[in-house]
Amino acid sequence: MVTVLDHDSELRRRAWDAAASVVDPEIPVLTIADLGVLRDVVLDGDQVEVAITPTYSGCPAMNMIALEIEVALERAGFREPKVRTVLSPAWTTDWMSEEGRRKLHAYGIAPPQSSRSRRALFGEQAVTCPQCGSGNTEVLSEFGSTSCKALWRCKTCREPFDYFKCH
């Protein structure tokens, strides 16, 4: 009995690791585990089902991510893996891992502030420039190159940069 449990948890860990290795096609330094998009991996015998949640309702990367998860799992030896999209609870930037925030910053994208409350969504934002570290920044556009980003500019080094929106 103990052996079976160990076998299952080992199998689940392998499935999780395979799914977790998939990167966001728009921000390839982040894995879907870093982003908090990967929600669950369930094993039923040898059948794997992975649950993912969209960052934004219309995020066009979701189809691509689902496809890549299937490929990653098949490579890891799982047959006919299934990917399910869950909406609840709704994704929040608070699910982004510390590792994910660090990688984003190193990539030149300012990581999201903690959302905590609706107040944060409407209140003053203090975003640090990922290039020079200055806090003297301003928003150029509330919407950026993807659903999850806004466009900012550093008033110290004059460089524009992406900010991962707080959500």
Next chain:
Amino acid sequence: MPAANIQVSETPLVLYALRRADDALILGHRLSEWCGHAPMMEEDMALSNIALDLIGQARELYSYAAKAEGKDNDEDKLAYLRDVRQYRNLLLVEQPNGDFAQTLVRQFFYSAFADLYWRAMMTSRDATLAAIAAKSEKESAYHLRHASEWIIRLGDGTDESHQRAQAAIDHLWPFTGEMFAVDEGERALIHAGFAVDPGTLRGCWLTTLSDVVSEATLTLPQNDWMQQGGRAGRHSEHLGHLLSELQSMQRTFPGQTW
């Protein structure tokens, strides 16, 4: 042979979901018309991003409607194979983009409502509707902030931007009453705890509007006469033109996929 219209069994729940899905799809499509044409690149991206959020919400709601109906319709058939009279969106969202002020006022009126409405819907007894609401609420709050900032900038800007923003408010105002109306079928869903009564949100909605509009040095019209019909499938001439573009591929090549 062009694809024929599908038939939809409109139970109150299916109709409820279709109405919200149609609102999101049609407004999303209208905003997508700005792609490549907005007055500046940042706004081009903003309007396209908002369009994407709305079309994402529409997909969830159509899928829900298809499941609630339990026939062989799906999100694509519901979007592409219903004709004008089968569409149930608000008249507000199908109104043409007009100038930039008109697009932003339309967005402001709708987002101020959607933000309140989806937040209230998060307590729906239906788990899927509550989940869609939680997702849509966050997005609507962001859309509202964007639109509000523009209303203030346009109203409190130059004489011309002020005049255009005021003209847009006056023109679109009669289409706002429909957001708060419910019919008998929807009333039953409200009593059962599946939906919320939008009429109870009008006070809050007016407060949001008044705050922004007065900061923008603009005024809300005093007239109470409101145009209705979209929820029952009676649309302005604009929707047919919009659908002819939105549906042309599926109508010409039925079942075509990427």
